[in-house]
Amino acid sequence: MKLALPRMGNIEVVYDTLITDMGHELIEPPPTSKRTLDLGVRYSPEYCCLPLKIVLGNFIEALELGAEGLIMAGGWGPCRFGYYAQVQRDVLLDLGYKFKMIIVEIPRGNWKTFRENANLLRNGKSWFYMISQYRLAWQKILLMERLEQKVLVVRPREKTRGAASLAFKESISKIRKAKDLDTLKKIEQETLEIFNDITDLQKKILIKVALVGEFYISLEPFSNFHLEEKLGYLGVEVVRKNSIEAWIGPIVKLKIFKDSFKEEKDIEEAAYPYIAHSVGGEGQITVGNVVLAHEEGLDGAIQVIPFTCMPEVVAETILKKVSEDLNIPTLTLIYDEQTGEEGFNTRLEAFIDLLKKRRKKAVVLS
Numbered sequence: 001m002k003l004a005l006p007r008m009g010n011i012e013v014v015y016d017t018l019i020t021d022m023g024h025e026l027i028e029p030p031p032t033s034k035r036t037l038d039l040g041v042r043y044s045p046e047y048c049c050l051p052l053k054i055v056l057g058n059f060i061e062a063l064e065l066g067a068e069g070l071i072m073a074g075g076w077g078p079c080r081f082g083y084y085a086q087v088q089r090d091v092l093l094d095l096g097y098k099f100k101m102i103i104v105e106i107p108r109g110n111w112k113t114f115r116e117n118a119n120l121l122r123n124g125k126s127w128f129y130m131i132s133q134y135r136l137a138w139q140k141i142l143l144m145e146r147l148e149q150k151v152l153v154v155r156p157r158e159k160t161r162g163a164a165s166l167a168f169k170e171s172i173s174k175i176r177k178a179k180d181l182d183t184l185k186k187i188e189q190e191t192l193e194i195f196n197d198i199t200d201l202q203k204k205i206l207i208k209v210a211l212v213g214e215f216y217i218s219l220e221p222f223s224n225f226h227l228e229e230k231l232g233y234l235g236v237e238v239v240r241k242n243s244i245e246a247w248i249g250p251i252v253k254l255k256i257f258k259d260s261f262k263e264e265k266d267i268e269e270a271a272y273p274y275i276a277h278s279v280g281g282e283g284q285i286t287v288g289n290v291v292l293a294h295e296e297g298l299d300g301a302i303q304v305i306p307f308t309c310m311p312e313v314v315a316e317t318i319l320k321k322v323s324e325d326l327n328i329p330t331l332t333l334i335y336d337e338q339t340g341e342e343g344f345n346t347r348l349e350a351f352i353d354l355l356k357k358r359r360k361k362a363v364v365l366s
């Protein structure tokens with residue numbers, strides 16, 4: 001079957017392992033672009049959140065290239081994400097496309113659909129082979145995220161502008177092609193050596209900020225105007241708090257039915273004085289992560305929100321109090337299809353200037 005997955009950050013590292021190596025034909029949506037966004041916006045219900053629109057655009061571009069099946073994550077919970085795939089499927093069917101929507105989610109009683117989808121993805125291969133491919137894909141995601149965190153540390157210290165991004169990009173294409181765990185280990189070692197070579201250890205980093213907020217926007221550079229790179233080039237070390245590991249780790253490690261993951265528990269406890277319950281999405285996690293950012297001694301936090309995202313709007317309101325109580329500056333950036341990059345850059349630079357001044361003042365006073 002000709003299958004497509006949406007784009008998000010560097011998720012293409014698993015495309016070959018999960019699709020081509022399972023005997024399917026991969027239809028790779030083009031990198032997310034203005035056209036992708038325009039298509040998504042044109043055909044989505046207006047009230048939908050930005051990530052739904054961008055992913056819909058990815059799907060339209062994949063269908064134009066001949067995709068017969070679209071793989072989309074599903075879920076259940078109090079925010080709109082759990083219903084994304086169904087909305088996208090209905091919009092695309094209304095547009096006249098013929099395809100099968102394969103929704104990957106923990107079933108709530110509907111094991112029949114789960115089995116059907118698993119068999120379709122298995123494509124006649126043995127269960128053992130399928131599980132080993134999924135394990136390899138998971139290890140690829142973990143490595144990708146370890147290197148993503150590392151590149152955030154290297155970028156503001158690089159000797160030559162752009163060297164860290166380039167080395168990272170090359171490692172992503174190697175991870176994508178890797179067929180076993182030993183190759184992944186080698187790639188990690190080599191990439192860390194390159195990172196070492198391109199880092200100026202004498203360079204003093206004044207500012208460290210936490211990147212918090214909605215999952216998709218914080219992971220997808222097109223949607224957040226390449227925020228991490230921009231901050232890196234402003235001499236800022238970013239600590240990105242969201243990750244795929246934290247999102248689906250509990251499911252992969254079969255902890256979904258037990259107490260929440262330890263890391264998640266720490267975040268919930270940190271958030272507890274301000275917000276005692278989940279409000280869906282990353283709302284409570286965002287608050288907890290800003291409290292933890294303060295405890296870790298970071299200079300500030302940047303929250304990214306897609307316009308109309310209820311959980312993050314709740315978090316934004318609470319962050320004002322957190323910021324006041326803990327004396328940690330926060331900046332909220334709201335994105336939609338109308339957001340202009342220039343105004344966004346100005347706000348970002350002003351915030352970083354503020355953090356730099358605070359840091360200098362603190363050094364003088366101490």
Ligand code: SF4
Pocket residue numbers: 049050051079080081214215280281282306308309310311312
């Ligand atoms: S977290 Fe916000 S943006 Fe993401 S799906 Fe839920 S409501 Fe939409």
